[in-house]
Amino acid sequence: MTATDALVRPIAVSICDADVLYLRGQLPRRDPFCFGHEFVAEVVSLGEDVAGFAPGDRVVVAFLIACGSCSPCRRGFPAACATVDAKAAYGFGIFGDWGGALCDLIRVPFAGYMMAHLPSGVSPSAAASVGDNLSDAFRCVAEGLEEEPGASVLVVAGGGRAPSISLYAAALALALGSEQVDYLDSDPERLLIAESLGARPILAARAPDRQGSHYITADTSGDPSGAWLATALRSTARYGRCTSCGIYHGSAPLPLGAMYAQGVRFTVGWANVQTHMPKVLNLLQAAPELLNPIHTIAPWSDAIDALATPPSKLILARPEAL
Ligand SMILES: [Zn+2]
Ligand SMILES: [Zn+2]
Numbered sequence: 001m002t003a004t005d006a007l008v009r010p011i012a013v014s015i016c017d018a019d020v021l022y023l024r025g026q027l028p029r030r031d032p033f034c035f036g037h038e039f040v041a042e043v044v045s046l047g048e049d050v051a052g053f054a055p056g057d058r059v060v061v062a063f064l065i066a067c068g069s070c071s072p073c074r075r076g077f078p079a080a081c082a083t084v085d086a087k088a089a090y091g092f093g094i095f096g097d098w099g100g101a102l103c104d105l106i107r108v109p110f111a112g113y114m115m116a117h118l119p120s121g122v123s124p125s126a127a128a129s130v131g132d133n134l135s136d137a138f139r140c141v142a143e144g145l146e147e148e149p150g151a152s153v154l155v156v157a158g159g160g161r162a163p164s165i166s167l168y169a170a171a172l173a174l175a176l177g178s179e180q181v182d183y184l185d186s187d188p189e190r191l192l193i194a195e196s197l198g199a200r201p202i203l204a205a206r207a208p209d210r211q212g213s214h215y216i217t218a219d220t221s222g223d224p225s226g227a228w229l230a231t232a233l234r235s236t237a238r239y240g241r242c243t244s245c246g247i248y249h250g251s252a253p254l255p256l257g258a259m260y261a262q263g264v265r266f267t268v269g270w271a272n273v274q275t276h277m278p279k280v281l282n283l284l285q286a287a288p289e290l291l292n293p294i295h296t297i298a299p300w301s302d303a304i305d306a307l308a309t310p311p312s313k314l315i316l317a318r319p320e321a322l
Contacts, residue, residue: 002047002109003047003050004109005046005050006044006111007046007107007108008115009041009042009106010036010041010104011124011317012040012316013101014038014039014129014164014315016164017162017165019036019310020310026161030094031093033093033094034091034093034099034101034102034103035091035100035307036103037063037089037091038101038128038133040058040059040125040321041058041101041106042057043057043115046111047111053111053112059115060115061106061108061114061131062114062277063089063090063091063273064088065096065098065110066088067110068114069113077272078113078272078275079269102303116130116281118281119281121285122281122284122285125317127281128315129168130273130284132273135277136168136273137220138283139271140155141153141155141173141178142176144216144243146176147241151178151179151214152179152180152214152215153173153216153218154212154214155169155170155181155220156184156217156218156220156228156231156232157184158186158228160187160221162222163187163313164294166220166221167293167312167313170183171290171291178216182199183195183202184202184208185203186205186206188203206227210231211231213235214236215240215241216241217232217241219245223246224248224252226252229254230253233259236262239265240262240265241267242265242266242267243266243267246268295313297315299319299322
Protein backbone atom coordinates (compact mmCIF):
# COMPACT_ATOMS: atom_id res chain seq x y z
CA MET A 1 0.00 0.00 0.00
CA THR A 2 1.38 3.43 -0.97
CA ALA A 3 0.84 6.82 0.70
CA THR A 4 -1.98 7.70 -1.74
CA ASP A 5 -3.83 4.35 -1.46
CA ALA A 6 -6.85 3.32 0.58
CA LEU A 7 -8.02 -0.16 1.51
CA VAL A 8 -11.80 -0.43 1.51
CA ARG A 9 -14.45 -3.08 2.17
CA PRO A 10 -17.23 -3.14 -0.47
CA ILE A 11 -20.69 -3.19 1.18
CA ALA A 12 -22.96 -2.61 -1.84
CA VAL A 13 -22.06 -3.70 -5.38
CA SER A 14 -24.27 -3.06 -8.39
CA ILE A 15 -24.07 -5.06 -11.57
CA CYS A 16 -23.08 -2.98 -14.60
CA ASP A 17 -24.98 -3.34 -17.86
CA ALA A 18 -21.76 -4.64 -19.45
CA ASP A 19 -21.52 -7.27 -16.67
CA VAL A 20 -25.00 -8.51 -17.60
CA LEU A 21 -23.94 -8.99 -21.21
CA TYR A 22 -20.98 -11.03 -19.96
CA LEU A 23 -23.15 -13.11 -17.61
CA ARG A 24 -25.49 -13.89 -20.50
CA GLY A 25 -22.60 -15.06 -22.69
CA GLN A 26 -22.96 -12.12 -25.10
CA LEU A 27 -19.29 -11.12 -24.75
CA PRO A 28 -16.14 -13.22 -25.35
CA ARG A 29 -15.21 -15.46 -22.40
CA ARG A 30 -12.30 -14.36 -20.22
CA ASP A 31 -10.02 -16.16 -17.81
CA PRO A 32 -11.45 -16.23 -14.25
CA PHE A 33 -11.42 -12.79 -12.63
CA CYS A 34 -12.94 -11.01 -9.62
CA PHE A 35 -16.29 -9.59 -10.70
CA GLY A 36 -17.86 -6.21 -9.94
CA HIS A 37 -16.78 -2.62 -10.54
CA GLU A 38 -19.64 -0.39 -9.28
CA PHE A 39 -19.57 -0.11 -5.50
CA VAL A 40 -19.94 1.68 -2.22
CA ALA A 41 -17.41 0.68 0.43
CA GLU A 42 -16.28 1.37 3.97
CA VAL A 43 -12.79 2.75 4.41
CA VAL A 44 -10.60 0.31 6.36
CA SER A 45 -7.22 2.04 6.21
CA LEU A 46 -5.63 5.01 4.48
CA GLY A 47 -2.19 5.97 3.23
CA GLU A 48 -0.66 8.97 5.00
CA ASP A 49 -1.23 11.34 2.05
CA VAL A 50 -4.97 10.68 1.63
CA ALA A 51 -6.72 13.72 3.07
CA GLY A 52 -10.40 14.23 3.84
CA PHE A 53 -11.29 10.62 4.69
CA ALA A 54 -11.16 8.50 7.85
CA PRO A 55 -11.49 4.78 8.60
CA GLY A 56 -15.19 3.85 8.77
CA ASP A 57 -16.25 6.46 6.18
CA ARG A 58 -18.63 5.22 3.50
CA VAL A 59 -17.45 6.08 0.01
CA VAL A 60 -18.38 5.69 -3.64
CA VAL A 61 -15.42 4.44 -5.67
CA ALA A 62 -14.95 5.20 -9.37
CA PHE A 63 -14.67 2.11 -11.60
CA LEU A 64 -12.11 3.83 -13.78
CA ILE A 65 -8.58 4.02 -12.36
CA ALA A 66 -7.13 7.52 -12.75
CA CYS A 67 -4.61 9.67 -10.91
CA GLY A 68 -6.41 13.01 -10.70
CA SER A 69 -3.24 15.04 -11.19
CA CYS A 70 -2.02 14.53 -14.80
CA SER A 71 -3.03 16.95 -17.54
CA PRO A 72 -6.04 14.96 -18.90
CA CYS A 73 -7.35 14.32 -15.36
CA ARG A 74 -7.03 18.03 -14.49
CA ARG A 75 -8.97 18.88 -17.66
CA GLY A 76 -11.80 16.61 -16.50
CA PHE A 77 -10.98 13.55 -18.63
CA PRO A 78 -9.84 10.79 -16.26
CA ALA A 79 -10.69 8.23 -18.94
CA ALA A 80 -7.59 9.57 -20.70
CA CYS A 81 -5.38 9.50 -17.56
CA ALA A 82 -1.73 9.61 -18.61
CA THR A 83 -0.44 7.96 -15.42
CA VAL A 84 -2.09 4.55 -15.82
CA ASP A 85 -2.60 2.24 -18.80
CA ALA A 86 -5.51 3.00 -21.12
CA LYS A 87 -8.83 1.58 -19.86
CA ALA A 88 -7.41 0.77 -16.40
CA ALA A 89 -10.50 -0.31 -14.46
CA TYR A 90 -11.81 -2.62 -11.75
CA GLY A 91 -13.64 -5.83 -12.35
CA PHE A 92 -13.26 -6.66 -16.03
CA GLY A 93 -10.28 -9.01 -15.92
CA ILE A 94 -8.94 -7.49 -19.13
CA PHE A 95 -8.17 -3.87 -18.18
CA GLY A 96 -5.29 -4.43 -15.74
CA ASP A 97 -4.98 -6.33 -12.49
CA TRP A 98 -6.97 -4.03 -10.18
CA GLY A 99 -9.28 -6.68 -8.73
CA GLY A 100 -13.06 -6.62 -8.51
CA ALA A 101 -15.61 -5.38 -5.99
CA LEU A 102 -17.24 -8.69 -5.04
CA CYS A 103 -14.57 -9.23 -2.43
CA ASP A 104 -13.83 -8.44 1.22
CA LEU A 105 -11.07 -5.89 0.72
CA ILE A 106 -9.93 -3.90 -2.30
CA ARG A 107 -7.12 -1.43 -2.88
CA VAL A 108 -8.01 2.03 -4.17
CA PRO A 109 -5.02 3.81 -5.74
CA PHE A 110 -5.09 7.64 -5.94
CA ALA A 111 -7.77 7.35 -3.27
CA GLY A 112 -8.27 11.09 -2.75
CA TYR A 113 -9.42 11.35 -6.38
CA MET A 114 -11.05 7.94 -6.82
CA MET A 115 -13.38 8.15 -3.80
CA ALA A 116 -16.30 10.42 -2.92
CA HIS A 117 -18.13 10.55 0.42
CA LEU A 118 -21.55 8.92 0.53
CA PRO A 119 -23.84 11.82 1.56
CA SER A 120 -25.97 11.50 4.69
CA GLY A 121 -29.46 10.20 3.96
CA VAL A 122 -28.36 8.24 0.86
CA SER A 123 -28.24 4.45 1.27
CA PRO A 124 -25.22 2.50 -0.01
CA SER A 125 -27.53 0.58 -2.35
CA ALA A 126 -29.00 3.76 -3.86
CA ALA A 127 -25.50 5.04 -4.67
CA ALA A 128 -23.82 1.75 -5.62
CA SER A 129 -23.83 2.60 -9.34
CA VAL A 130 -22.55 6.18 -9.05
CA GLY A 131 -19.02 5.01 -9.87
CA ASP A 132 -20.06 3.87 -13.36
CA ASN A 133 -23.53 3.44 -14.95
CA LEU A 134 -25.28 6.20 -13.03
CA SER A 135 -22.60 8.78 -13.87
CA ASP A 136 -22.64 7.51 -17.46
CA ALA A 137 -26.40 8.17 -17.62
CA PHE A 138 -25.88 11.59 -16.04
CA ARG A 139 -23.42 12.73 -18.70
CA CYS A 140 -25.93 11.72 -21.39
CA VAL A 141 -28.44 14.36 -20.28
CA ALA A 142 -26.95 16.80 -17.75
CA GLU A 143 -24.85 19.05 -19.96
CA GLY A 144 -27.73 19.64 -22.37
CA LEU A 145 -30.18 20.41 -19.57
CA GLU A 146 -27.73 22.84 -18.01
CA GLU A 147 -27.47 24.60 -21.37
CA GLU A 148 -31.21 24.49 -22.14
CA PRO A 149 -33.18 24.18 -18.87
CA GLY A 150 -36.43 22.21 -19.17
CA ALA A 151 -35.61 20.94 -22.69
CA SER A 152 -37.27 17.76 -23.93
CA VAL A 153 -35.16 14.61 -23.86
CA LEU A 154 -35.33 11.42 -25.90
CA VAL A 155 -33.81 8.29 -24.33
CA VAL A 156 -33.26 5.56 -26.92
CA ALA A 157 -33.03 2.35 -24.91
CA GLY A 158 -33.58 0.30 -28.06
CA GLY A 159 -33.06 -3.43 -27.65
CA GLY A 160 -32.06 -3.02 -24.01
CA ARG A 161 -28.38 -3.96 -23.91
CA ALA A 162 -27.87 -1.16 -21.36
CA PRO A 163 -31.12 -1.30 -19.36
CA SER A 164 -29.97 0.49 -16.23
CA ILE A 165 -28.24 3.37 -18.00
CA SER A 166 -31.41 3.85 -20.06
CA LEU A 167 -33.71 4.04 -17.04
CA TYR A 168 -31.20 6.09 -15.07
CA ALA A 169 -30.98 8.60 -17.94
CA ALA A 170 -34.78 9.00 -17.89
CA ALA A 171 -34.90 9.42 -14.09
CA LEU A 172 -32.00 11.88 -14.03
CA ALA A 173 -33.37 13.95 -16.93
CA LEU A 174 -36.64 14.40 -15.01
CA ALA A 175 -34.80 15.17 -11.77
CA LEU A 176 -32.73 17.76 -13.64
CA GLY A 177 -35.89 19.53 -14.80
CA SER A 178 -36.68 18.20 -18.27
CA GLU A 179 -40.33 19.00 -18.99
CA GLN A 180 -40.75 15.91 -21.19
CA VAL A 181 -38.76 12.72 -21.38
CA ASP A 182 -39.67 10.32 -24.19
CA TYR A 183 -38.41 6.79 -23.53
CA LEU A 184 -38.10 4.46 -26.54
CA ASP A 185 -37.67 0.75 -25.80
CA SER A 186 -38.59 -2.68 -27.17
CA ASP A 187 -39.33 -4.15 -23.73
CA PRO A 188 -42.79 -3.67 -22.12
CA GLU A 189 -41.48 -4.26 -18.58
CA ARG A 190 -38.84 -1.54 -18.81
CA LEU A 191 -41.42 0.77 -20.40
CA LEU A 192 -43.59 0.33 -17.31
CA ILE A 193 -40.66 1.27 -15.07
CA ALA A 194 -39.95 4.31 -17.26
CA GLU A 195 -43.60 5.36 -17.02
CA SER A 196 -43.50 5.00 -13.22
CA LEU A 197 -40.54 7.38 -13.20
CA GLY A 198 -42.60 9.98 -15.07
CA ALA A 199 -41.28 9.44 -18.60
CA ARG A 200 -43.51 8.97 -21.67
CA PRO A 201 -43.13 5.32 -22.74
CA ILE A 202 -42.89 4.54 -26.46
CA LEU A 203 -42.82 0.91 -27.60
CA ALA A 204 -40.74 0.11 -30.70
CA ALA A 205 -39.64 -3.37 -31.72
CA ARG A 206 -37.23 -1.96 -34.31
CA ALA A 207 -35.34 1.29 -34.61
CA PRO A 208 -37.61 3.92 -36.25
CA ASP A 209 -36.10 6.47 -38.64
CA ARG A 210 -36.73 9.19 -36.11
CA GLN A 211 -38.79 9.82 -32.99
CA GLY A 212 -39.79 13.46 -32.79
CA SER A 213 -37.32 16.30 -32.37
CA HIS A 214 -35.49 16.88 -29.11
CA TYR A 215 -32.77 19.23 -27.99
CA ILE A 216 -31.21 16.36 -26.03
CA THR A 217 -31.03 12.77 -27.24
CA ALA A 218 -29.32 9.85 -25.54
CA ASP A 219 -28.45 6.63 -27.32
CA THR A 220 -28.36 4.20 -24.40
CA SER A 221 -29.19 1.16 -26.57
CA GLY A 222 -25.70 -0.30 -26.36
CA ASP A 223 -26.38 -1.60 -29.86
CA PRO A 224 -23.10 -1.89 -31.81
CA SER A 225 -24.92 -1.96 -35.17
CA GLY A 226 -25.67 1.76 -34.78
CA ALA A 227 -29.33 1.38 -35.83
CA TRP A 228 -30.77 2.90 -32.64
CA LEU A 229 -27.96 5.44 -32.51
CA ALA A 230 -29.11 6.62 -35.95
CA THR A 231 -32.64 7.08 -34.54
CA ALA A 232 -31.24 9.26 -31.77
CA LEU A 233 -29.09 11.30 -34.18
CA ARG A 234 -31.97 11.92 -36.62
CA SER A 235 -34.24 12.92 -33.71
CA THR A 236 -31.85 15.60 -32.42
CA ALA A 237 -33.16 19.15 -32.90
CA ARG A 238 -31.01 21.78 -34.62
CA TYR A 239 -27.74 22.29 -32.78
CA GLY A 240 -28.94 19.98 -30.04
CA ARG A 241 -26.83 17.38 -28.28
CA CYS A 242 -26.73 13.64 -28.86
CA THR A 243 -24.68 11.43 -26.54
CA SER A 244 -24.07 7.72 -27.01
CA CYS A 245 -22.90 5.59 -24.11
CA GLY A 246 -22.51 2.61 -26.44
CA ILE A 247 -19.31 0.62 -26.73
CA TYR A 248 -18.12 0.41 -30.33
CA HIS A 249 -15.26 -1.77 -31.52
CA GLY A 250 -15.71 -1.65 -35.28
CA SER A 251 -17.51 0.80 -37.52
CA ALA A 252 -21.20 1.67 -37.58
CA PRO A 253 -22.99 3.74 -40.23
CA LEU A 254 -23.88 7.30 -39.21
CA PRO A 255 -26.60 9.49 -40.84
CA LEU A 256 -24.06 12.22 -41.54
CA GLY A 257 -26.36 14.14 -43.91
CA ALA A 258 -29.02 14.53 -41.22
CA MET A 259 -26.36 15.31 -38.63
CA TYR A 260 -24.90 18.01 -40.87
CA ALA A 261 -28.28 19.51 -41.71
CA GLN A 262 -29.23 19.62 -38.02
CA GLY A 263 -25.79 20.64 -36.72
CA VAL A 264 -25.86 17.78 -34.21
CA ARG A 265 -23.26 17.98 -31.44
CA PHE A 266 -22.37 14.34 -30.90
CA THR A 267 -20.47 12.89 -27.92
CA VAL A 268 -19.20 9.32 -27.65
CA GLY A 269 -16.55 7.57 -25.54
CA TRP A 270 -15.91 6.33 -22.01
CA ALA A 271 -17.66 8.33 -19.31
CA ASN A 272 -15.31 10.45 -17.21
CA VAL A 273 -17.01 9.30 -14.04
CA GLN A 274 -14.83 11.01 -11.44
CA THR A 275 -15.85 14.36 -12.95
CA HIS A 276 -19.57 13.61 -12.55
CA MET A 277 -19.72 11.68 -9.25
CA PRO A 278 -20.07 14.71 -6.89
CA LYS A 279 -22.94 16.16 -8.94
CA VAL A 280 -24.75 12.81 -9.10
CA LEU A 281 -24.36 12.37 -5.34
CA ASN A 282 -25.85 15.85 -4.78
CA LEU A 283 -28.85 14.86 -6.88
CA LEU A 284 -29.31 11.65 -4.88
CA GLN A 285 -29.09 13.55 -1.61
CA ALA A 286 -31.91 15.82 -2.82
CA ALA A 287 -34.02 12.80 -3.91
CA PRO A 288 -32.80 9.63 -2.14
CA GLU A 289 -35.74 7.53 -3.42
CA LEU A 290 -35.32 8.61 -7.04
CA LEU A 291 -33.96 5.33 -8.35
CA ASN A 292 -35.95 2.88 -6.22
CA PRO A 293 -38.24 1.75 -9.10
CA ILE A 294 -35.14 0.70 -11.09
CA HIS A 295 -33.32 -1.27 -8.38
CA THR A 296 -33.61 -4.91 -7.31
CA ILE A 297 -31.66 -5.39 -4.09
CA ALA A 298 -30.48 -8.87 -3.08
CA PRO A 299 -28.52 -9.93 0.01
CA TRP A 300 -24.78 -10.41 -0.53
CA SER A 301 -25.13 -14.03 0.58
CA ASP A 302 -27.52 -14.70 -2.35
CA ALA A 303 -25.15 -13.24 -4.96
CA ILE A 304 -24.60 -16.42 -6.96
CA ASP A 305 -28.31 -17.14 -7.40
CA ALA A 306 -29.14 -13.50 -8.09
CA LEU A 307 -26.42 -13.23 -10.75
CA ALA A 308 -27.87 -16.21 -12.63
CA THR A 309 -30.86 -14.16 -13.85
CA PRO A 310 -29.98 -10.50 -13.40
CA PRO A 311 -32.85 -7.96 -13.56
CA SER A 312 -32.55 -4.44 -15.08
CA LYS A 313 -30.37 -3.36 -12.16
CA LEU A 314 -29.20 -5.79 -9.52
CA ILE A 315 -27.59 -4.51 -6.34
CA LEU A 316 -25.90 -6.91 -3.92
CA ALA A 317 -25.83 -5.55 -0.39
CA ARG A 318 -24.21 -6.74 2.81
CA PRO A 319 -26.46 -6.69 5.91
CA GLU A 320 -25.05 -3.34 7.09
CA ALA A 321 -25.92 -1.78 3.72
CA LEU A 322 -29.54 -2.92 3.59
ZN1 LIG B 1 -19.40 -0.91 -16.13
ZN1 LIG C 1 -4.40 11.12 -14.51
